[in-house]
Amino acid sequence: MGEGVMEAIRCSGLSKRYGGTAAVDGLDLSVSAGQVYGFLGPNGAGKTTTLRMLLGLIRPTGGRAWVNGRRLPDPDGLARVGAVIEEPAFHSWMTGRRSLEALAWCGPPLPHAAAVSSALDRTGLASVADHKVKTYSQGMRQRLALALALMRAPSVVLLDEPMNGLDPAGVREFRISLRALADSGTTVLVSSHQMAEVEQLCDRVGVIKNGRMVAEGRPQDLTTAVARVVLAPPDLEAARELLARYFTVSREGPATLLVQDGDGRAVNEMLGRSGMWAHQIRVERSGLEHVFLELTREASHTERRTGVEGDGDATAAG
Numbered sequence: 260m261g262e263g264v265m266e267a268i269r270c271s272g273l274s275k276r277y278g279g280t281a282a283v284d285g286l287d288l289s290v291s292a293g294q295v296y297g298f299l300g301p302n303g304a305g306k307t308t309t310l311r312m313l314l315g316l317i318r319p320t321g322g323r324a325w326v327n328g329r330r331l332p333d334p335d336g337l338a339r340v341g342a343v344i345e346e347p348a349f350h351s352w353m354t355g356r357r358s359l360e361a362l363a364w365c366g367p368p369l370p371h372a373a374a375v376s377s378a379l380d381r382t383g384l385a386s387v388a389d390h391k392v393k394t395y396s397q398g399m400r401q402r403l404a405l406a407l408a409l410m411r412a413p414s415v416v417l418l419d420e421p422m423n424g425l426d427p428a429g430v431r432e433f434r435i436s437l438r439a440l441a442d443s444g445t446t447v448l449v450s451s452h453q454m455a456e457v458e459q460l461c462d463r464v465g466v467i468k469n470g471r472m473v474a475e476g477r478p479q480d481l482t483t484a485v486a487r488v489v490l491a492p493p494d495l496e497a498a499r500e501l502l503a504r505y506f507t508v509s510r511e512g513p514a515t516l517l518v519q520d521g522d523g524r525a526v527n528e529m530l531g532r533s534g535m536w537a538h539q540i541r542v543e544r545s546g547l548e549h550v551f552l553e554l555t556r557e558a559s560h561t562e563r564r565t566g567v568e569g570d571g572d573a574t575a576a577g
């Protein structure tokens with residue numbers, strides 16, 4: 260994304276408290292127009308609550324948010340926002356196309372006569388549009404929900420874990436639909452637990468924990484280099500001691516060391532100077548999943564009780 264691209268979504272200090280619990284706690288978030296933004300976080304991190312606030316379904320208790328440059332709450336702007344927060348219940352005896360046409364009756368008029376066909380097309384459902392929904396796979400139903408969200412040609416789409424429950428082929432198809440959507444200029448904010456998919460799909464990623472952003476950036480910038488060094492004993496132990504002076508090193512297998520943040524050339528040079536020669540040095544990026552787990556490690560046993568509304572952070576590690 261270039262400089263000066265319009266922000267499609269912005270949250271500034273956005274907060275939502277339920278009694279003493281801070282579901283979202285001073286969240287800052289910025290999504291440029293036309294991006295696919297991955298919104299990651301462990302269970303209970305505040306993802307759904309954030310999406311519900313952006314949709315005007317619940318009212319924030321603090322902070323501000325804008326969608327398409329318009330300060331929320333903004334009922335008039337909702338027509339330009341599509342969402343799949345919970346899977347809608349379709350009538351299984353209707354066809355996919357008929358389901359969308361029936362639901363089009365509720366709400367404002369469609370932007371053009373071919374809006375239903377276009378939404379089915381964009382979600383890869385054109386060939387099964389006239390089949391009954393009860394014959395659809397889980398993945399097809401989830402894409403039908405996406406088609407429903409796209410029917411009014413929104414400029415921003417909010418999706419809450421849309422790939423949950425899909426098999427690898429379903430996830431791949433869904434990912435292709437989302438990518439095509441963003442390539443046509445629609446902004447997509449997608450919450451997910453499927454790290455590998457997020458890594459492949461998203462232009463940027465934000466990781467939230469306890470209702471706050473803990474890491475943000477391009478997927479490739481959030482991952483770190485790991486050098487995998489294969490050496491035969493007895494050099495292995497000597498190499499571990501040597502490299503451990505400069506890097507975090509761990510034994511991975513009987514002949515392999517894992518060197519965090521290791522640059523292959525530096526590792527090679529250090530070993531060579533000490534007369535040790537590796538059979539192999541391979542530098543890889545550690546997956547986003549690893550980074551996610553590290554960043555959110557304590558989240559599952561962290562209590563989030565806060566004091567009186569307006570108080571500062573009272574987070575206590577459990």
Ligand SMILES: Nc1ncnc2c1ncn2[C@@H]1O[C@H](COP(=O)(O)OP(=O)(O)OP(=O)(O)O)[C@@H](O)[C@H]1O
Pocket residue numbers: 277280281282283300301302303304305306307308309
């Ligand atoms: N209506 C509510 N009343 C009280 N607490 C709530 C309510 N909605 C959410 N919470 C709490 O707010 C926190 C954030 O919930 P939220 O559903 O936003 O998390 P999430 O990141 O979407 O989690 P998941 O990945 O499990 O869907 C949780 O601790 C949850 O229990």
